[in-house]
Amino acid sequence: MKASIIGTTGYGGAELLRILNHHPEFEIQSIHSTKEDLPIWHEYPHLYKIVNQKLQGIHPDEIAANADIVFLATPSGISGQLAGKFVDKDIKVIDLSGDLRIEAGQYEKWYKKDPVSQELIDEAIYGLSEWNAEAIKGASLIANPGCYPTATLLSLAPVIKENMIDPDSIIVDAKSGISGAGRSPSRKSSFSEANENFSAYKVNEHQHTPEIEKQLLQWNERIKPITFTTQLLPITRGIMTTSYVKLNNDCRTSKLLEFYENVYNECPFVRIRTEKNYPSVKEVAGSNYCDIGLNVDERTGRLTIISVIDNLMKGAAGQAVQNANIMFGINETTGLDFIPLYP
Amino acid sequence: MKASIIGTTGYGGAELLRILNHHPEFEIQSIHSTKEDLPIWHEYPHLYKIVNQKLQGIHPDEIAANADIVFLATPSGISGQLAGKFVDKDIKVIDLSGDLRIEAGQYEKWYKKDPVSQELIDEAIYGLSEWNAEAIKGASLIANPGCYPTATLLSLAPVIKENMIDPDSIIVDAKSGISGAGRSPSRKSSFSEANENFSAYKVNEHQHTPEIEKQLLQWNERIKPITFTTQLLPITRGIMTTSYVKLNNDCRTSKLLEFYENVYNECPFVRIRTEKNYPSVKEVAGSNYCDIGLNVDERTGRLTIISVIDNLMKGAAGQAVQNANIMFGINETTGLDFIPLYP
């Protein structure tokens, strides 16, 4: 299968290159960017003598004529526009941006940008691979989940779907590495500002909130608005979400771990950790794993769930390729068997 | 006034040296450690030609004969034992360990060590400077608060004392820099393990939990057990606590900030930040400030409070000196006017 990547010079695009370059079933047909005519290693010297392709301009017709699938690693606001053009030409599309994940009205409110048509949004399948595989299989347009939502949703799904918690008790304290902010320089993501620092941003305003709530509601319509805090870790890669929910019934940690283990039994990229063995972000770095640990506090009846991913892998490019595998009927782990780079 | 420091080679001890060396009212009478006879700069080359004193052994009688106040920067389990000896000799003592902060029974349960006598614990005044100044003034023995409790309690006090929240809704998601683990090498605090990482530890088991709850209950007896999560940031100094509580009544962020501003009006080291301007840990590094920001989410009725301190300053040595100032009737900011080192 021939894959084209649009928006190759961002971190998501570079990670797609890292994955697809070794993928046995996908071939990188072409790479695109507004910085056309530059060999990609000008932008990413680590790819010197590995990826020799040149960046090309973004000409949807041409791309469509040659590719079986297009990965959109372009920013929100641009991605959605491009997606429509490929869908019209019956090319499979995986969009890594937030443009197709939530309803147009919600998008406008949280992203503060113009949404694409609700029609296109409705056509997009939400690519949370572990839970939507059936729909993804037949899909031609995938809205690839956000990084925070991926970590959050995978960790909450079992108790939400089984109605085990107070639907008005969900609090998610999320932390992300700085690569999540993309490659464009900004004060917030400057080394001297971010290093030896830790800061909260967009408190109660993060655009991933409605994305998380939309999926939670599809799983359990009783769910109430969640509290969602995002914070910047002085690391490059990695997300941890620490989620707090009130359990409806007493339950021991070991029992709940067993339940999670069963739920994710068939999911090669979700690792439920053993009791008191909480996952750390470095333990999934460079890989497509989502590791989950949890603890029930008998003093309070609350459950604490810790979930970690690499934001550029399971939180972006990795899950995108996982979805592409599913779309084409390939084993979902194909080309994704990266062992975490530790230490 | 003459001050002696015991446990000088730990990070708390080194920070006491940094502060007291320039303090106009306290003179460093002697410094003590089990590594006696070594100039302190052997352990801390940054103090070369600044602090020329040699480490001396820990001989309470001798120390008591020469000092007006003793700072115990020794580990939990040792500090309490030493404290008793100085109290018997009418020497003022500030203990930075956890030995005197909670009831003997609780100590045994959470610290998993033998407690000192309940009598001695009862004698100790909890040194949360902003709230206990009156008691501290007359005290001869101070249990200096833990780093996490300091950040947590200062941020929760106003709403707890005024009974503004659901007493069964307190969740504290806390993050600390690695200097909080002390200077003894361990795998957990090794660079290659902690760097580019973020991990949770002692989930629902951290020994600072009962310390926080004890103070909260003194402020408001309706408070129920809290959920308290501790996590390791890949930075050297700094703590952030992100606290979540359910408000009893609707309240706008701006109103609540005003309320906080009024509560801490007279407290030079507590800075209530303006709306949407959340404090980050680097903005207090090297200083004795506790910066607090908050946001009310109208969608959920929950309040998110963000509180940052330098764990070695306001979370340890800084607050210890603040308490010493108060004990001796000096202005509490004396010797503590460090501007945060930024960037």
Added chain:
Amino acid sequence: MKASIIGTTGYGGAELLRILNHHPEFEIQSIHSTKEDLPIWHEYPHLYKIVNQKLQGIHPDEIAANADIVFLATPSGISGQLAGKFVDKDIKVIDLSGDLRIEAGQYEKWYKKDPVSQELIDEAIYGLSEWNAEAIKGASLIANPGCYPTATLLSLAPVIKENMIDPDSIIVDAKSGISGAGRSPSRKSSFSEANENFSAYKVNEHQHTPEIEKQLLQWNERIKPITFTTQLLPITRGIMTTSYVKLNNDCRTSKLLEFYENVYNECPFVRIRTEKNYPSVKEVAGSNYCDIGLNVDERTGRLTIISVIDNLMKGAAGQAVQNANIMFGINETTGLDFIPLYP
């Protein structure tokens, strides 16, 4: 004395504020920037409730009417222009940029910008405090040394002046923290790019090369062009220069250390370390110290000299204030007794 700071929003300016805010002899008269009318804490929240002044526009006449001394923390290319205006009005000026440090022709070649007049350059005294104190005393215009030159020159001075080395053997391998790149965001100084990284830049092209050579030649006219490499450390503050020179005669490390110790005996900010005790950058962080260690390799006859400073302190704002102290006949350590922030 009244001091005005121009270019206050850069890191050098912020560091001047940190120092001068507590300086017993200088008062911050006014702070200036192109971002006028903003309280400085909008730019630097760590200064909230500490420095309450507003940024003002850059109007030399007005500034000159009120200040005794002006610190120019403006970028190269702008600083020199401003300096001239204050010199004309008999206001003392300390320029932290590179505009006045080297001859106009050299400036053009290495900085690739238009130089100011050679006349103004000739008027400026090079502010290497430890070696030029006499000239600084009477000066009205100071060209404050660059960060790399300060560390390099202090470590080479003794052997250069005493003609102890092969004049054609000087190699300086220099490493700097990222704050040296200033506060304007760039890809190079982005966290995700600089973190977990180490890179060389401007190899054999760094504009500090002629500045170092100019001073070396003034000390010893036999000195030949040096090899000078600059590299980016993934830290915020700190410079280390590792210098290699060929000794003319056999000499033991201990003897050479003694010689250095004697040379810098009266210099409170230069600390010659003991044998095998090499300084690290963190051991001077936040302070005005320059720590120097060295080793003679008997196998090769080469001397290795290690010199560390905090680039924003001794490498910029700290040395600027040291020079201001000297200019006004105050003890040079006044307001500069910061103990390194360790750890």
Added chain:
Amino acid sequence: MKASIIGTTGYGGAELLRILNHHPEFEIQSIHSTKEDLPIWHEYPHLYKIVNQKLQGIHPDEIAANADIVFLATPSGISGQLAGKFVDKDIKVIDLSGDLRIEAGQYEKWYKKDPVSQELIDEAIYGLSEWNAEAIKGASLIANPGCYPTATLLSLAPVIKENMIDPDSIIVDAKSGISGAGRSPSRKSSFSEANENFSAYKVNEHQHTPEIEKQLLQWNERIKPITFTTQLLPITRGIMTTSYVKLNNDCRTSKLLEFYENVYNECPFVRIRTEKNYPSVKEVAGSNYCDIGLNVDERTGRLTIISVIDNLMKGAAGQAVQNANIMFGINETTGLDFIPLYP
């Protein structure tokens, strides 16, 4: 082929697991450590559900009975002892320690430990893959090069072998990430000490000095003792060596790059960078590449060569597997096609 790893719990061992787990020709037969009977994921949770093997004790007879090749990732002092036992049994051995790299007398002097027999040392082939492939092919015992020597030698080889430099002018300023210090906790490698720091250690005393010189002399007997400085970078992985040599003849940078490009034309893991495009350590992280950049300074006639590797890959486990490939006649890149993890 069946491979056994001894010393699996160190970072070198863990990296061997990461590589060999996906290697199409080698199968991990068994993993060994003094911590026997523990599943490896107890030590390395990132391997949970990936490597399920248990650590076994170190019983050479048993290991030899089942393995075709043994990787010794054990510390210096232990490795050499073990190597002998396997050699006696005709099992191929790759020793990652320093025990077999230099003459017994030199070992004693620089390592300050007892050497193994000179006979065993003589039997070992130095595994610098790019230069010793012929000898490696037929070898049964490989002394895998040290991390610093690998980066240094690959970057110096072309000019040394062709006699293009002053043999008494070699200065190597080397910087390493902290994983090079191994997994055992120590103060030096503690986060709070190493973070935001940069320090020199073992100046003119590093045990890799004789290893580098031995190989240089084999290439060019005129080479004189080198100056070699080792410094600790606040990063986990990565080594940069900045080498300075005096060229015998004028030569332009572009010409020299062309020469290097030709020399390494057939070497898939050595990437000669283009002019003014210097390699940084992050650009090879997680990969087996050695990237080299260089610059000739016409002012001084000196050549500056910058060489970067991942110390755990090309500097240890990666090169070990490369050597194993060569020994067994497999393509040397087999199982080693990791793209650098960037950012």
